[in-house]
Amino acid sequence: MGVLALIAAAFLLLGDDRAPSSVASGVPDPYYFKLRAADVNSPIEAIRFATSIRPYSTDFTIRQRVAFFEWYFKNRGFDISFVQADDFKGQGNSHVWLKLKNKLGETMYLEPSYREMSAPSISPTTPEYKRYDRQFNDIFELSRSTGGSGSYAWWNTAAGRDLWDKNIMLLKEQQLSSSGGVEIASSDAGLGLSTLFDGEPEIRIKI
Secondary structure (H helix, E strand, O other): OOHHHHHHHHHHHHOHHHOOOOOOOOOOOOOOOOOOOOOOOOHHHHHHHHHHHHHHHOOOOHHHHHHHHHHHHHHOOOEEEEEEEEEEOOOOEEEEEEEEEOOOOOEEEEOOOOOOOOOOOOOOOOHHHOOOOEEEOOHHHHHHHOOOOHHHOHHHOHHHHHHHHHHHHHHHHHHHOOOOEEEOOOOOOOOOOEEOOOOOEEOEEEO
16 A cells, blocks of 8 residues: 555544644644653753753743753653742742653752853752742643743744754654554554644654
8 A cells, every 4th residue: 555545544544533733722732742762860961961952942032941941851751840939039920940850769950041040050959949839740731820832832933943843853763763654643642643833734654
C-alpha cells in the first residue's frame, strides 16, 4: 500500500471527532511530545542543562521564557511543574517559576529569568523561591488559572516558531531511527494528529 493510501486510511480510522484543534486557552494541541530523555541526573547537571538552553529564549518575555523552559524540560522526560507566588518577595507582584524533581528524588527550583529577576542563579535556593501559593502540572493548568495563555505564548513569536520547528525535526529524526511504518503523532499514546501553529495537521511518516 502506498504512503498516500496509508495516510487516507489513517484519516478514516481517526474520524472527524479526532481532528486536531487548539484548546480554548490558545495553547497548541497537542503541545507536549516525547523526545529522547536527557541524560541528566544530578542537580549540577540539571543546572548546566538549564543554562545551556537559556540562549534560545533571549527574545522572550519573563512569562514566555518560563513556559518555554517547562515545555523544553518536560518534552525531555523531566518531572517539572510551574509554581506561582501571589506576592513574590513581598513586592505585591505575582510571579511564576519552575519546580523540578530530579532522578535522585531531589527537589530544586529553576528561575529561567534569573538575570531579569535579580536571582542569585538559574537555580536559586533563597527562601522566596521555596514559598509559593499554587502549583500547576502543565501549561494547560497554568493558563486556566491565570487568565489564559496569552502572556506565556512563546510559540507565537518568530523565535518560538523556529524552536518549535527544530524540535519537530528532532522528533522526526528520532522516529525515523525507530521501527518502520506510518505514525500519526499524538500528545498521548495511540492515534492522533499534530497541530502546528497555523492549525494545519501534520502527519509524521516513518519509512
